[in-house]
């Protein structure tokens with residue numbers, strides 16, 4: 266039986282109030298409220314529910330009628346009724362009085378009553394006292410006093426109260442009922458069988474906002490996990506980078522358009538070049554193939570990295586120093602581009618970078634790895650299209666089929682690092698490489714149309730955002 270907790274408290278209160286009593290007494294709601302610790306209002310509500318179940322009987326009794334002296338009534342109590350005041354004046358003046366000695370209220374109200382009560386009469390144009398008026402026992406005055414003391418009249422007094430009401434000395438009496446409850450046999454049985462409250466688990470509550478990670482951060486963590494599962498190591502590199510690692514080491518000629526101010530943020534000052542022969546080898550690769558004079562000063566320029574491929578370049582060099590025959594690295598990091606910001610473009614965003622170093626690896630491994638990665642991320646239909654990057658050959662673009670738009674959308678670039686990149690840095694060839702967008706797949710999977718939504722710090726948006734994949 267589904268019962269509200271309050272119903273059970275009321276039943277228990279009734280049981281303990283009537284303990285030891287042979288019959289079934291009724292108890293006032295106020296008593297039950299006190300005994301149960303519930304507010305009068307809660308007792309009232311629970312009583313309604315219990316009465317519907319026939320566990321209690323509700324009793325209603327007319328207690329009395331509420332009334333109180335009006336302002337005028339209160340004044341009469343203080344100053345005396347006007348008819349009483351007339352008699353007092355007469356007594357003070359030896360029993361006779363000129364009419365002009367009465368005040369307004371005495372004339373208008375008091376005179377009529379004084380005559381009606383048989384206290385005064387008119388004699389020769391004057392007012393004269395008649396007999397010995399018993400003011401001390403004036404019925405109307407005494408009744409009003411009693412009412413003022415109790416603020417109520419009984420049913421039997423209603424009739425006599427009419428007079429005071431018509432004189433506007435008391436307010437209209439209102440019935441006052443008292444409510445009480447008694448336990449029924451059904452109620453006793455129910456209690457004896459043991460009751461347990463039922464809780465409404467679907468009742469609405471206020472929303473709570475526990476701490477949660479930003480969707481981009483959550484996805485980054487998931488991707489990190491995917492690469493760990495695939496046996497990759499995480500690589501890290503600085504966001505403030507030298508042009509050497511960002512461009513030169515990746516075989517981008519020094520007059521390449523991507524290096525221009527229009528695309529790249531340059532920062533004042535220079536970055537040191539790496540020690541050892543790597544700089545010399547990179548220089549040679551540039552000069553042998555591109556046929557221009559490679560300038561160290563250009564390589565020292567300080568930039569905000571435009572891609573995380575700069576980190577890959579550093580790790581190729583690191584792998585040479587560590588004499589690694591094979592390695593798999595990934596990196597999730599922020600990159601910066603001098604772009605006009607719109608719903609598709611930001612000046613800073615994230616890339617998912619990766620490299621596989623192994624002389625026996627093949628182009629098929631690259632395609633297989635990318636497929637595997639996107640499948641693990643929840644994207645089934647992947648395709649590759651030929652593309653171009655200065656540092657890879659062959660180069661490709663990864664696209665995902667997006668059902669909702671019935672279109673193929675670009676997710677990032679990949680390829681095999683050219684020998685001109687691999688040999689000066691790592692000394693071996695080939696190296697599989699990719700650089701993918703992090704925000705793009707989140708947008709596709711979650712219907713985010715505007716990439717700026719992620720970084721607006723709109724608390725309401727962030728609170729409501731539920732990652733789908």
Ligand code: PHE
Pocket residue numbers: 571572573574654657677678679680698699700701
């Ligand atoms: N760096 C490229 C970009 O930013 C992506 C890429 C990385 C392409 C590695 C090929 C190999 O778009």
